[in-house]
Amino acid sequence: MPEMDWGGGHQAGAHCALHPEAPAQGTCTRCGNFMCATCTGGGRQSSCPTCRARTGGQEFPFTRDTWSLSGLWDYCFPLFKREWVMISVSVLVVLGITLIVQLVGNVLPMIGQALDSVALSVGLTVVSFFVQNVVQGVLGLGVMRMLLDVLHGQRADIGRLFSQLHKIGVYLVSLLIVFLGVALLMGLMAAILFVIAVPLDTFPPSFEEMAWDSTRIVAAVCVGVLFVPVLVYLTLPLYLLQPELAYAEHPSAVQAIRNCYAYMRGQRLAAVGFGLMNMVLLFVGVLACCVGLFPALGMSYLLLAALYLSLRSGDAPRG
Structure with missing residues (x-):
């Protein structure tokens, strides 16, 4: 190819x-x-x-200039009603496999503990964490690829769940870049809040001797609250990373992240409203005796795939 x-x-x-x-x-x-x-x-x-x-x-009928929450819902809901069984089964399969992998992963560190080997226990914990993230991520890409096909008028094919195995490397690199970026951002914010709470010129030689000023603590909390919308603004484009990796046949980790930020340019406020709508949908699914959670998750993913196709269409900027 x-x-x-x-x-x-x-x-x-x-x-x-x-x-x-x-x-x-x-x-x-x-x-x-x-x-x-x-x-x-x-x-x-x-x-x-x-x-x-x-x-x-x-x-697909929408572009970044013509999409709306009601429009996406009106387009996706008939497709979901047509394919809801296979979509719900796919979500159930992914959750089931992920749960099994997590259970096995929780057992592995016990082997090291049984052999009284700290190094083996730590090593197996790292391997378990790595495998869990790979399985969950690749299957998530498979669900997204299947739903993108549904949005293009095709039938939901559960076999597409396992069509993204060749993207394991790209997915892991993307995950690492996102982790390092978010960790750096959170570390910078934490450092700023710490300096507000405890000025460096009055920093004691030990943590036990630190004298906390309630006024400064309140100020740090207020600044921390103000950081929340900043954090949402900076990380919101990553909401599109999974569909971006699933859509491209041969994605690049760095380019995929850049594209997500380009797609979200000028669309953040509408995307926040979209996210709130998805949260309400999932909450309703949980209220339906948790049985409705699987269809709700499927519909939520379908709407996310539709949002992605809308934002990348038309005169979409590229990273």
């Missing part, structure tokens, strides 16, 4: 298979042919017109 970076731009010298005069803007995830901006529908389609005709695919 011709390989290219979905993150932005096109492979140098490549041209569209259907429109040879037009430069390539992407590759079809089904046949691998190069596609121009016309074939991709302004970034809304992951397969070429020929493959969409063969599989019964349809055009």
